[in-house]
Amino acid sequence: MLVRLALMTALLFGLLSVTRHDGASAVIRINLLGYRPGSPKVAIWGSLTGQTVATFDLVDEQTNQVIQQLSAGRAFGAYGAFKETYRLDFSAFQRPGRYYLRTADGARSPGFRIGEDVYAGAADFCLRYMRQQRSGYNPFLKDSCHTHDGYTMYGPMPDSTHIDASGGWHDASDYLQYVTTSANATYHLLAAARDFPTAFGDQVQTNGLPGANGQPDVLDEARWGLDWLLKMHPTDTWLFNQLGDDRDHSAMRIPRLDSMYGKGAERPVYFATGQPQGLFKYKNRATGTASTAGKVSSAFALGYQLLRNHKARYVNQAYVDKLRQRAQSAYRLGLAKPGNCQTAPGRAPYFYEEDNYTDDMELATVELLNATEPTGDQANLLRNTALAFAHREPVTPWMLNDTARHYQWYPFVNIGHAELAKQLPAHTRKTVTDFYKSGIELVWQRARKNAFYRGVPFTWCSNNLTTSFATQCFWYRQLTHDDQFMALEQANFDWLFGCNPWGTSFVYGLPANADTPSDPHSAFSHLKNYPIDGGLVDGPVRGSIYGNLIGITLHEPDEYASFQSSVAVYHDDYGDYSTNEPTMDGTASLIYLLAAKQAEKRTTIGKAHSSKKVNRPVDKPVAKPVTDSKSTYFKGAKIRGDTTARRFSLVFTGDEFADGGSTIARTLRKHHVRASFFLTGRFLRNPAFSPLIKRLRQDGHYIGPHSDQHLLYCDWVKRDSLLVSRAQFKADLQANYEVLHHYGQAKSKSNLFLPPYEWYNDSIATWTNAEGIQLVNYTPGTLSHADYTIPTDRNYRSSATILQSIRTYEQQKPAGLNGFILLMHLGTAPARTDKLYSHLDEFLTDFQRKGYQFIRIDEL
Template sequence: MNNIQRFSLGILLSGLLSLSFHPAVDRAGAAEAWIRINQLGYQPRSVKVAVWVTRNGDRLPSGFEIVEKQSGKVVYTTEKISAFGAYGPFKKACRLDFSEFNTPGRYFIRAGGAESPELIIGRDVYAGAADFALRYMRQQRSGYNPYLKDSCHTQDGYTMYGPMPDSTHIDVSGGWHDASDYLQYATTSANATYHLLAAYRDFPEVFADHYLANGLEGGNGRADVLDEADWGLQWLLKMHPRKDWLFNQIADDRDHKGLRLPTKDDVDYGKGRERPVYFANGKPQGLGKYQSRATGTASVAGKFSSAFALGSRLYKGIDKKYARKLEQKSLSAYTFGLKKPGVQQTAPNRAPYFYEEDNWTDDMELAAAELYQGSGSKKYLLQAAGYADKEPVSPWMGADTARHYQWYPFHNFGHYELAKTQHAELSEKAKQHYREGLEKVWEKAKQNAFYRGVPFIWCSNNLTTSFAIQAFLYHKLSGNAEYEELAQANFDWLFGCNPWGTSMVYGLPAWGDTPQDPHSALTHLHQYPLDGGLVDGPVYGSIYRNLIGITLYQPDEYAEFQSPLVVYHDDFGDYSTNEPTMDGTASLIYLLAAYQSRINP
């Protein structure tokens, strides 16, 4: 079978049939209204809402109908519509709620003279999606790359800012490239590793075994998601080789020299094929014109510690020796963070762009909570609770904007770990922290038809994914369904229920409108697909207009849906909205596994 056939074969074959999409048309022949849906589909018992939008019309639909695709028969009619005003490029919009229609099948929606793309309802609409997104993670591997069946960056690297002499060689090959460039960050990689481990912990039944540990095809008796998580763990171990050594980053923006495959990377940092490896020293760093504003090491050390701690717990029944090693590394990384509270931002060089993380107590909260889960020591529980009190809500929630990765991770798993404990007071407080964050976003979201309350900052899709995870976990912990429609709206946004009517995940679904021209050398030079990669997502028009070096190479197929508020371009030249990210995709894998797991009869 080829790659596409492996993803949900039954759904795919029928989905590749003709796509129904008939926007309303005015007398001049210009489209007047559209219906946006989740192209991936809806589960029968889930919240199910489409969004009708118009640029020019004044009249809102009074009702809508669902039509069976094969027979053309109307199978459902309703007046369950919520009207909204202008948003982005649209003059009016409304939400079309068909949650009570539960019959599996293939349909389309008619409303206000417009028809939707093909609407799919089924128990297994998300089956295989999480595994599909794992393809992108394997493609991002540094060291041995199974997609290219070749190796890259095997000579990394030489140290900078460490207690050892600068330019000391250290073996840190492996891990993942961060995005379409070839930089590697411990911050995003540790967070990605944690998400993959958590996905395996929480939804093991979702994942298949079709690949070896090295990423080549062939089962090895272990879920592919655990193999991928272990690829991350093995690299993190190299980046924390001694209890008093912890490295934060490989390479810098000198990488941005031109298009080439990772296996053909010829950027010279001054030592041949070696690249600089930045030590986490808790101080501002940058070997060129620009520097970070680092204040400590806790942000990155906490991420190491939590990934190691969860890995240790998961490997206890698989490899006890390895589990003990991970446990020891978790403790030493946590201690490394305790010594220097504060943030270890990434290091820029020639350009002013870097990961401007300004919070760290969330990272130490998760690390302490994981250490408590593994040891039962009340010391770690109390420390986790103390950190939680310092940042009850991730600061981007409810905000209109933020700097690049200013509040990261975008979702705090530490609250979830505290909420799972048997300590009733701490558990209830953690749930309330989650609820407070959801409510802050809801206050903004309820004002528009897409229920959009996530700010359109760089990597807005990563925030959207993280928000949906938080809402899922809150519902799981509390049983409170108050935010389920909001959560589903964020999930649906990623797969087409957005102003542009496009999925934000390369190739998912195979029959839908998905990114075709991402910012990547693999696609631009060689037409290699980036299956499963979550692109950055829409940004405020004000951000887009002020970024350096953006040029659109093709006519904008979404031109009529752009607005001063927000833009998205499926164009190689727009690195701000159409570049896939490794850590965003890892979060998406958790979310897709979560949604697949909630199958109802």
């Protein structure tokens, strides 16, 4: 992605001046991909002459009938080439269909669609570009390349020692390969597979050629990245940072013709020394290895978590064990050499100038915690270490500085904050999510001043920053259920797909039949006219940056000339490597964001976005839960059924662990018992648990919600003190139901809700009731719910103690276990080796002999 060496091209800043174009004096920019019914929907009207607008029409594209005439709102003033701008807000309109916007001055937007499925398939589409970037074997070309890489430099071995470094992805339109970008891309793909598995299909094999192989294609692509990273960290103490250098830029060619380094087909492999490097005139400013080592460790640790229980035929235990081992060894290297591991320049002064590493080590610490599953003091140590790293970089620095050198603070979003927040209790979590909020607010202070809500700086690879910032907004909203920045989040997403001054999507071929890059800076398209489907181009840069770059020459007349300015420049021209070159790592981060957009289900818009009334189907009245006189209730929750009937319910909850799932399912089937399972959204989204969930549904067990993110609703001591708002509660519960729906579990069939931590108060019961759902909880009196405790816990209870408490209660109470709701857990931390579910066969045999009938909780 670095520039091609060429003679200095004379650049006249007059090229950047605004020229009146032939055609309308005003334009309407819109998200060409479309909008979800419940999302903010805002287009931008911009005038090149300074006129104003009062209203705009929303028009049915098929009939050309005006659906609504809406106010254009307030003027936002000049921005870039525009002398006047307005935000045309039609968020309140939610009816699916195809539409366009127009104003009285003759401006008309491109057609767009409103629908729940407008983003379906987009993440999968962008995977095409990742496959096309493969080195080693390239499935697009059906040819091999770079199979002789490479010879070592700066390592503990003699220079020019050959190692196997083939594989991985080419970084951009050049064929350099960087561990820092590859590890970040791999992590994003793995996270997308973990968080949004339903967003991806199974159309290709492991080698990238057509044919299903039983797992989502995003995992196939992530595996390609993991395989190469293992080659770049082949031993506990060896870590390489880079393959090739800017000698690559001497000419454009198809990958298999690469031989630019004076040693046949081999390329140099740079060892990560933590010291400045550069074989020619220029050197980087490296100070350590932690920035690279942390990213590598995170990718390996997450790969281990996803693949350890995966049934794909090419994943074996030795490979999975190696991922775990290398995650730990890379982490140790990061601790041993704290500092920034920059890429090595060649003959030009351009390189990835990464100046931070604590964000990488924060994420690596959290993922190591997730992968190794320590308990007690060790788990607390890792959490505290991650939190200490988080405090050292609470806000990603580009947000503070509104500028950055090339890849100076990378990745452009602190992923560690999101993953750490999931590990922390509510009161500590807020500290970390507030770090996200502070960064968002800084960008918002800049963005709120212009109609595009543009607060992300126009540095090189601005689209990567935009994607990362939209993802940070998404994570903040998901973690806190605070949607005050939702319009800002949507504006950044819209920017990528056409709601920008140039009116173009920045993704090649997405959407089809729309304005997208057609002449990118790519050898594939320039030399062979190959489509580079799904590639995200670098994006606009400041006029001053563009004016000082080496070797840029536009090859065609600039179709966007009227919209260029000193604020920002973008050219759909092969000659502009600064704005129109696609990047592998930017595309990978966009794949995550697109998967999130596809998977997210929203049926209403936030209050901040619109108060206008709209015509929509009348919702059916919510059916209120019905209580019965034979059951027992506490603070609004049903805690016991009919005590006159000799029957009770076994209830299992699942959030983090499912090690007992197979044993429990098998034992219940053996005894012809149907139980009840309350599962969090996190549990339901875990691809490793999917086979178990499907089996439980097939066996006829009750499946119900247990909250999406396992929130603590109220204080442990002051029970009446709420820790969540009603909006947060509702959004979290709704998210839990949405993922249940993916498994075919309708809300009407799962209208009982067991609260997270089995802890609630009157308010939670009231809110649950208002949703047409009945709150339930376990029957007190036994210790069954303590089966999660571990030996180092003060409240630890062994399985023998728990079972004895159940038998004692049954023997001593007049009604025995009649109507009982007996709660256990689907799995526990590895530190608890005495698993209660191992005694389930014995337990069921015992109580069936006593004449008890086990029934689902909805039958109790």
